[in-house]
Every structure is written in structure tokens, then in C-alpha cells.
Amino acid sequence: MTDTxxxxxxxxxxxxxxxxxxxxxxxxxxxxxxxxxxQPERHQVLVRVAMCGTCATDLKLVDGHFPQTPPFGEFTPGHEWTGTVAALGEGVDEFAVGDRVCIEVHAGCGRCDNCLVGRYTACLNYGRPAKGQRASGITVNGGFAEYAVHDIKALYKLPDQVSFEDSVLITTAGTGLYGIDVAGGYMAGQDVVVIGPGPVGLMTVQLCKQLAARRVILVGTREARLRLGAELGADELVNVREVDAVARVRELTGGDGADWVIESSGGSGVPQQCVEMTKRGGRIVFVAFYPGPVTMDLSAVVRNDITMYTSRGEGGNNVKRAVAMAATGKLRGAELVTHRFPLEDIAEAFRVVRERDGDPIKVVLVP
Structure with missing residues (x-):
């Protein structure tokens, strides 16, 4: 019998x-x-993976265009996974075998200046597992497997009423919630634009409604996703293929622009649109990655006293908050899971993601 x-x-x-x-x-x-x-090491658990989501970052990883990943021939990607605890490493008493869990991708080293103030997604030892930093499916092996190990400081028990389909989107929700958190968090009674009705944007729409935004305006290019955004709480939909997004946002906000603009699309021309649709004295939150350098009128940002924020990943303990919101039924992820494939069909799953075949929102692999 093995140690595990x-x-x-x-x-x-x-x-x-x-x-x-x-x-x-x-x-x-x-x-x-x-x-x-x-084998789970000290302060780790072994998890039987129930499902693992895919996203645009995985395409970059698979194409070999992502830094600090383990060597070819050794690396298993997959950073949006959930499952059931199968074994406990030394020193673990926070979890029990059989617990259903979801993850944060990032477990910081816990010893650098950034980790010590809670900014563990910006760990200064990023990419150095020997120093204690782990980003599941990015700097260490992840969830495109039947089993994965994970650090307990980046792991959360699932309430009984939260399904695996819901929980596979909780890390994604944590990304949007961390961006909101970094920018101050308080948006009650304010107008918010969310750009990009992908998984991050659709989860962020729900978060903004739960944070009492006065009006949430969802901006995108695909009508089906916009309609889903309305079902999840968006008050206004703006299809940029049909109208000028900046003009429409200005119209909806009485000419002033939005108090918040949250950019999750990653479109190269979108940052400038953010500047143009933000209220004087408002905030722009960037949670997306871009294919290359972007251009924006920084003088307009300064002239209009707009504050810009960035955040990486799902930090600030915001996955824990997202779990709590999901437990009350105020955060829904299962409706975003549009395609399921067995792990053996991962090549086909990635083809669907890459080619957007069937307009997938969240494609998951089930071991």
C-alpha cells in the first residue's frame, strides 16, 4: 500500500x-x-478531480506561450478545478477525506513582502515552487487529471447546496470580486459597466448586482451571451455590433458616463472605450489580459481624474467570499457550463474552445 x-x-x-x-x-x-x-506533502491534500474548466489562458499554455510553466513532458495544465478530498498530507486537520472543495489557483509563498500583506497573486516568488509558491495548472501541475494536489491555504469547502458545476466557476468569480475589492468595493447606488460577457464578465455582473449597483450595463458582441447576462442580472445590454458602445453608455447614464467600468474582454481597442465611457472622477478596473500593447488617451484619464486599477487573478480571499455568495444562491455558475467532455477527449474540447464551435461559454473536462 502506498503512503497516499x-x-x-x-x-x-x-x-x-x-x-x-x-x-x-x-x-x-x-x-x-x-x-x-x-502524493500530498505537508499542508497539502490530494483531491479527486470532479471537473476542470478551460479558458483562454489554457490556450496560451497549450500553445507554449506562457512563462514559468514546468518543462514539456512533465506539465499538466488546468487551473479551474473542483473535486473531493481523497487524502491528507502531514499537518492537515482543516479538511477531511470526502470534503467537497474548490480552489484558488494561487497559493503564495507566504514569506515575501507581497504575500505578507495579502497580495499573494503577485507573489515575488512566482514560478518558484521550491520557495512555496504554487499556481495550479500554471507553475505546477493542475486539474486536467484524475487527481491533483493542492495547498490547504488556497482550498475551500463547498456547502452542500453548491454543485460542482457552480463551483468550477467560483475561481472565475473570485477574479471579478478581487478586481472590485482592489478598486474599493463600494458601488451601492452607482452605475457599473461590465465589458465582455465571457465567464469573468458574466460572474462579475452577478457580483455587481449583489453589491447593490444601481444599474449594471453589460457590453459585448455576442447576442446569446448578452441575453444570458440579462438572465443573471444585467439591467441594460449593449451590443457593439449594433450601436456605438460609448454613445449608448453615455445615453444610459444621462451623459455623464459610468461610475465604474470593469474591463474583462481583453480586446486591444477596449481600454480607450473604457476611458470614453467613464464618468469624470470614476474608476476603471482591468481584469483582462491583452494580446499585446494597447493604446489609450492617458491625458484624458488625468484630465477627467479617472482612477485606473488592475488586479491579477482571484486574490484577497475573494474566493472564500464567492463561496459564501454561492451558498446563498446569489452567485450562479452552472448556467455558464455549456459543454462537457471526458478527459480523454481533451483535444476536441480545446478545438471547441479555440474555434468557438457552438458558442461555448465554459467548457469543462470530466476525468
Missing amino acids: QTLAAAGDTAIPDVMRAAVLFGPGDLRVVDRPVP
Whole structure:
């Protein structure tokens, strides 16, 4: 019996020695192969993965265009996963075998200046697992596998009423909530624009409504996603293929512009639109990544006393807050899961994501 099986024996959980995992062997060369089941180290748990979501970052990872990942032939991506605790590492008493859990991607080193003030998604030891930093599916192996290990400081128990489909979007919700948190958090009675009705944007729409925004305006290009945004709480929809987004936002806000603009689309021309649709003295929050440098009128930002904020990932303990919101039914993720594939069909899943075949919102892999 392996050490992992010994650890799990109390929960009568049979853990094999070998599992199926998607391993990146080179740019575009992602194969599902046999790999040893990993052993949880001190302050880690082993999780039986229930499902793992895909996103645009995974496309960059698979294409080999993402820094600080483990070497080809060793690396399993997947950073949006959820599952059930199968075994406990040394020193773990916060969780029990059988607990349903969701994750934060980032576990900071806990020793650098940024981690010590809670900015662990900007850990100064990012990409150095030997120093204690772990970004699941990015700097260490992740969730495109039957089992994954994870640090307990980036793990949360799921309430019974929160499904795995909901929880696979909770990390995504944490990204939007962290951006709001960084920008001050308080938006009660204010007008908010969310640009980009992808998973981050659609979860952020719900967050803004729960934070008592007066009006949430969702801006995007795909009508079906905009309609889903309305079902999730958006008060106004702006299809940029049909109207001038800046003019429409100005119209909806009495000519002043929005108090908040939250940019989650990653479109190269969108930052300038953000500047033009933000109220004098308002805020712009950037949570997206961009394919290259962007251009914006910074003088207009200064002239209009607009404050710009950026945030990376799901930091600031905001996944914990998102779990609490999901537990009360105020944050819905399952409706965004549009496609499910078995792990063995990961190549087809990524084709669907890349080609947007069938207008996927969240594609998940089920081991």
C-alpha cells in the first residue's frame, strides 16, 4: 500500500497508483497518458478531480506561450478545478477525506513582502515552487487529471447546496470580486459597466448586482451571451455590433458616463472605450489580459481624474467570499457550463474552445 493509500484508508477511499492525466509534451502537443498519482506533502491534500474548466489562458499554455510553466513532458495544465478530498498530507486537520472543495489557483509563498500583506497573486516568488509558491495548472501541475494536489491555504469547502458545476466557476468569480475589492468595493447606488460577457464578465455582473449597483450595463458582441447576462442580472445590454458602445453608455447614464467600468474582454481597442465611457472622477478596473500593447488617451484619464486599477487573478480571499455568495444562491455558475467532455477527449474540447464551435461559454473536462 502506498503512503497516499495509507492516508486515505480512514475514509475507505481507494486510490490507485496510476491515473490518467493530460500532459503537455510540446506546443500544441497535449496528450492524455498514465502518470503516478501525486502524493500530498505537508499542508497539502490530494483531491479527486470532479471537473476542470478551460479558458483562454489554457490556450496560451497549450500553445507554449506562457512563462514559468514546468518543462514539456512533465506539465499538466488546468487551473479551474473542483473535486473531493481523497487524502491528507502531514499537518492537515482543516479538511477531511470526502470534503467537497474548490480552489484558488494561487497559493503564495507566504514569506515575501507581497504575500505578507495579502497580495499573494503577485507573489515575488512566482514560478518558484521550491520557495512555496504554487499556481495550479500554471507553475505546477493542475486539474486536467484524475487527481491533483493542492495547498490547504488556497482550498475551500463547498456547502452542500453548491454543485460542482457552480463551483468550477467560483475561481472565475473570485477574479471579478478581487478586481472590485482592489478598486474599493463600494458601488451601492452607482452605475457599473461590465465589458465582455465571457465567464469573468458574466460572474462579475452577478457580483455587481449583489453589491447593490444601481444599474449594471453589460457590453459585448455576442447576442446569446448578452441575453444570458440579462438572465443573471444585467439591467441594460449593449451590443457593439449594433450601436456605438460609448454613445449608448453615455445615453444610459444621462451623459455623464459610468461610475465604474470593469474591463474583462481583453480586446486591444477596449481600454480607450473604457476611458470614453467613464464618468469624470470614476474608476476603471482591468481584469483582462491583452494580446499585446494597447493604446489609450492617458491625458484624458488625468484630465477627467479617472482612477485606473488592475488586479491579477482571484486574490484577497475573494474566493472564500464567492463561496459564501454561492451558498446563498446569489452567485450562479452552472448556467455558464455549456459543454462537457471526458478527459480523454481533451483535444476536441480545446478545438471547441479555440474555434468557438457552438458558442461555448465554459467548457469543462470530466476525468
